[in-house]
Amino acid sequence: MSAAAKIVSSSSTLDTPTDISAEGVKAISEQLNVIIADAFALYLKTKNFHWHVSGPHFRDYHLLLDEQATSVEESIDPLAERIRKIGGETLRSIGHVAKLQTIKDNNEAFVPPIEMLRQLMEDNKHIAASMRKAHEIADKYNDAATASLLENTIDDTEKRTWFLFETSRAGDNSGH
Ligand SMILES: [Fe+2]
Numbered sequence: 001m002s003a004a005a006k007i008v009s010s011s012s013t014l015d016t017p018t019d020i021s022a023e024g025v026k027a028i029s030e031q032l033n034v035i036i037a038d039a040f041a042l043y044l045k046t047k048n049f050h051w052h053v054s055g056p057h058f059r060d061y062h063l064l065l066d067e068q069a070t071s072v073e074e075s076i077d078p079l080a081e082r083i084r085k086i087g088g089e090t091l092r093s094i095g096h097v098a099k100l101q102t103i104k105d106n107n108e109a110f111v112p113p114i115e116m117l118r119q120l121m122e123d124n125k126h127i128a129a130s131m132r133k134a135h136e137i138a139d140k141y142n143d144a145a146t147a148s149l150l151e152n153t154i155d156d157t158e159k160r161t162w163f164l165f166e167t168s169r170a171g172d173n174s175g176h
Contacts, residue, residue, distance in 0.1 A: 016087035024141030029088030031134040036079050036091055037100035038127050043072045049116040068160050075153050082146055114168050121164035128157045
């Protein structure tokens with residue numbers, strides 16, 4: 001039995017009608033639930049760094065991380081509702097997030113600012129890869145709407161990666 005199944009018992013009363021096969025609903029929901037758990041974990045990690053960043057670039061980093069936390073938070077609801085639209089079940093608790101998340105929390109008392117940006121960049125790259133896997137699964141079961149939703153969400157995730165990459169590059173005297 002998977003970790004998710006131990007926490008979430010499936011209920012036929014929540015089985016929204018769909019022409020997607022039961023096997024497809026299960027495969028799509030399982031992969032999307034990992035992405036949702038990672039989004040919750042990344043949201044809190046980004047807010048953690050927004051709250052605890054320090055140093056001469058405080059204002060830039062503090063504001064960037066707040067924008068990014070909002071972007072991550074906005075990805076959650078459409079993905080969870082997508083699962084319900086096809087009759088799957090999604091997350092119910094922080095405990096469920098902890099069971100499913102695949103990115104690491106950071107509970108260090110102090111993290112250097114560049115390290116914060118680089119960790120978040122790697123986390124966003126990891127989540128984009130996980131979304132590409134979900135897109136493949138959606139394609140396999142002809143779930144065009146999930147694939148389309150993921151295409152936009154991947155683009156938002158890669159925008160965050162881009163900003164984190166550029167912001168954490170070492171500068172030189174040319175202004176680069
Ligand atoms: Fe804030």
